[in-house]
Amino acid sequence: xxxxxxxxxxxxxxxxxxxxxxxxxxxxxxxxxxxxxxxxxxxxxxxxxxxxxxxxxxxxxxxxxxxxxxxxxxxxxxxxxxxxxxxxxxxxxxxxxxxxxxxxxxxxxxxxxxxxxxxxxxxxxxxxxxxxxxxxxxxxxxxxxxxxxxxxxxxxxxxxxxxxxxxxxxxxxxxxxxxxxxxxxxxxxxxxxxxxxxxxxxxxxxxxxxxxxxxxxxxxxxxxxxxxxxxxxxxxxxxxxxxxxxxxxxxxxxxxxxxxxxxxxxxxxxxxxxxxxxxxx
Amino acid sequence: xxxxxxxxxxxxxxxxxxxxxxxxxxxxxxxxxxxxxxxxxxxxxxxxxxxxxxxxxxxxxxxxxxxxxxxxxxxxxxxxxxxxxxxxxxxxxxxxxxxxxxxxxxxxxxxxxxxxxxxxxxxxxxxxxxxxxxxxxxxxxxxxxxxxxxxxxxxxxxxxxxxxxxxxxxxxxxxxxxxxxxxxxxxxxxxxxxxxxxxxxxxxxxxxxxxxxxxxxxxxxxxxxxxxxxxxxxxxxxxxxxxxxxxxxxxxxxxxxxxxxxxxxxxxxxxxxxxxxxxxxxxxxxxxxxxxxxxxxxxxxxxxxxxxxxxxxxxxxxxxx
Numbered sequence: 281x282x283x284x285x286x287x288x289x290x291x292x293x294x295x296x297x298x299x300x301x302x303x304x305x306x307x308x309x310x311x312x313x314x315x316x317x318x319x320x321x322x323x324x325x326x327x328x329x330x331x332x333x334x335x336x337x338x339x340x341x342x343x344x345x346x347x348x349x350x351x352x353x354x355x356x357x358x359x360x361x362x363x364x365x366x367x368x369x370x371x372x373x374x375x376x377x378x379x380x381x382x383x384x385x386x387x388x389x390x391x392x393x394x395x396x397x398x399x400x401x402x403x404x405x406x407x408x409x410x411x412x413x414x415x416x417x418x419x420x421x422x423x424x425x426x427x428x429x430x431x432x433x434x435x436x437x438x439x440x441x442x443x444x445x446x447x448x449x450x451x452x453x454x455x456x457x458x459x460x461x462x463x464x465x466x467x468x469x470x471x472x473x474x475x476x477x478x479x480x481x482x483x484x485x486x487x488x489x490x491x492x493x494x495x496x497x498x499x500x501x502x503x504x505x506x507x508x509x510x511x512x513x514x515x516x517x518x519x520x521x522x523x524x525x526x527x528x529x530x531x532x533x534x535x536x537x538x539x540x541x542x543x544x545x546x547x548x549x550x551x552x553x554x555x556x557x558x559x560x561x
Numbered sequence: 562x563x564x565x566x567x568x569x570x571x572x573x574x575x576x577x578x579x580x581x582x583x584x585x586x587x588x589x590x591x592x593x594x595x596x597x598x599x600x601x602x603x604x605x606x607x608x609x610x611x612x613x614x615x616x617x618x619x620x621x622x623x624x625x626x627x628x629x630x631x632x633x634x635x636x637x638x639x640x641x642x643x644x645x646x647x648x649x650x651x652x653x654x655x656x657x658x659x660x661x662x663x664x665x666x667x668x669x670x671x672x673x674x675x676x677x678x679x680x681x682x683x684x685x686x687x688x689x690x691x692x693x694x695x696x697x698x699x700x701x702x703x704x705x706x707x708x709x710x711x712x713x714x715x716x717x718x719x720x721x722x723x724x725x726x727x728x729x730x731x732x733x734x735x736x737x738x739x740x741x742x743x744x745x746x747x748x749x750x751x752x753x754x755x756x757x758x759x760x761x762x763x764x765x766x767x768x769x770x771x772x773x774x775x776x777x778x779x780x781x782x783x784x785x786x787x788x789x790x791x792x793x794x795x796x797x798x799x800x801x802x803x804x805x806x807x808x809x810x811x812x813x814x815x816x817x818x819x820x821x822x823x824x825x826x827x828x829x830x831x832x833x834x835x836x837x838x839x840x841x842x843x844x845x846x847x848x849x850x851x852x853x854x855x856x857x858x859x860x861x862x863x864x865x866x867x868x869x870x871x872x873x874x875x876x877x878x879x880x881x882x
Binding site: 312313315360363364368369370372373374376377378379380381383384385388493496497499500501503504507511536537538539540541543544547548551552555 | 616618662663666667669670671673674675677678679681682684685686688689690692693794799800803806840841842843845846847849850853854
């Protein structure tokens with residue numbers, strides 16, 4: 281039982297990390313909290329579902345969900361966010377308005393009933409892990425999360441884009457003065473965050489289900505995750521995701537009705553000791 | 562001369578409000594009720610946003626908690642008045658007191674994020690705790706109580722009870738806003754470090770403001786559930802928080818009357834929009850987006866917005882309240 285809860289927590293943490301890493305990176309560079317990240321998740325999942333219905337291929341659905349949201353994110357960043365650049369609260373509130381409209385559009389297109397995707401048999405073997413029979417898809421999610429983490433780490437540390445991002449996080453003005461196009465870097469990071477949220481949506485839609493309201497649930501959990509881990513920190517997102525997912529997994533087993541209250545416990549603890557989050561600066 | 566006009570308007574307004582049920586069609590009386598209880602929620606929001614600089618997306622947590630407390634106690638357990646109301650408002654206050662310990666440790670965008678999460682956690686719990694809340698089915702059949710021999714089931718009596726409560730709450734909030742405490746909150750919004758240096762207990766004052774706003778949101782929730790007769794997970798919807806933020810911003814969170822005016826305008830506007838489209842959230846979201854792009858400072862509560870401009874033009878040199 282404990283092993284199962286531990287595995288559930290671990291695999292859920294991977295999904296939460298895919299969500300939260302994009303959110304935290306965008307925050308680090310742009311100083312805005314993208315409150316439409318949850319809507320990206322839900323709409324990405326739905327678009328993946330539509331692609332799945334057309335092509336019948338799950339990997340294509342994953343790609344479609346991720347790429348279409350990256351495109352939407354690019355559009356929103358270029359067409360809307362530039363209007364309020366540099367104003368912290370209005371920028372975040374604008375993304376909230378976008379989230380409402382996207383969420384409403386999703387209800388109009390995909391309806392109010394829960395829908396889900398069927399992952400391919402190749403990704404869903406029955407595995408024996410830690411003495412329990414465990415769905416292989418969840419193990420795949422864990423591997424996917426780890427790969428995303430490694431990929432992001434390499435991107436940040438080994439590429440010129442990553443260098444621009446890290447420099448921009450530390451000092452946006454100086455970075456711009458050195459001739460780096462910060463605006464374009466921001467768009468790239470915002471798109472990357474959208475891509476990850478779209479991936480997470482397709483995976484989440486195969487793991488559980490897509491339904492109205494899930495957008496803001498996903499957003500709330502991602503926010504809690506990055507508040508725990510520290511805004512702007514990739515390692516923080518990973519640790520925050522682990523803490524949040526483990527808390528949820530165990531709380532759901534013992535107090536299924538109000539398990540969500542428990543996600544506030546680690547956050548309260550962290551805010552009491554380190555208000556900037558575990559890895560925040 | 563201006564004072565006479567001032568009082569004339571007050572007297573006329575009072576006469577209008579008191580005689581309202583006598584001549585107003587039932588549909589518009591319903592809208593008036595909506596305006597009144599949402600005004601309380603809007604003042605709960607704008608007291609935090611406009612005074613203390615704490616933009617909360619979590620006031621629905623207390624609003625919804627009170628609504629659920631009344632719904633569950635009076636419908637499922639048939640507990641008589643005043644207990645559902647006492648537990649509703651008291652519970653909302655306690656919830657704010659507990660949540661306040663966490664949220665006031667943050668400011669600005671962090672505060673926004675955590676209060677958003679608070680409201681969403683309440684939504685999630687209401688959605689999953691099916692045995693208690695009936696989730697999507699909700700709890701129908703909430704009937705206004707009989708208070709001191711007066712049956713509030715009668716729309717007229719309900720209106721007067723709501724009007725009286727609203728006026729008392731708004732007067733109290735206005736007094737608090739103008740009190741030393743209210744001024745100190747404004748100081749904290751402008752510069753917390755300076756206020757701390759002056760010896761003000763910054764965290765305590767922010768905490769008290771948060772709890773007070775929670776109580777007010779709870780009172781609003783009570784009237785909401787008695788008015789609607791129904792409580793459902795939608796009370797915790799983020800849409801409702803955004804709606805409150807939007808209407809308060811349109812009216813102007815930096816003024817006291819602004820949010821009330823904003824609620825009145827938008828509720829009336831919506832009763833017309835509602836006949837045209839079901840895509841309510843899209844309309845509100847688009848309005849919200851335009852407000853932010855056209856008046857970004859109005860959203861943060863320091864400048865802009867309709868009531869604010871009128872207020873400043875009338876009294877250029879005196880501080881706004």
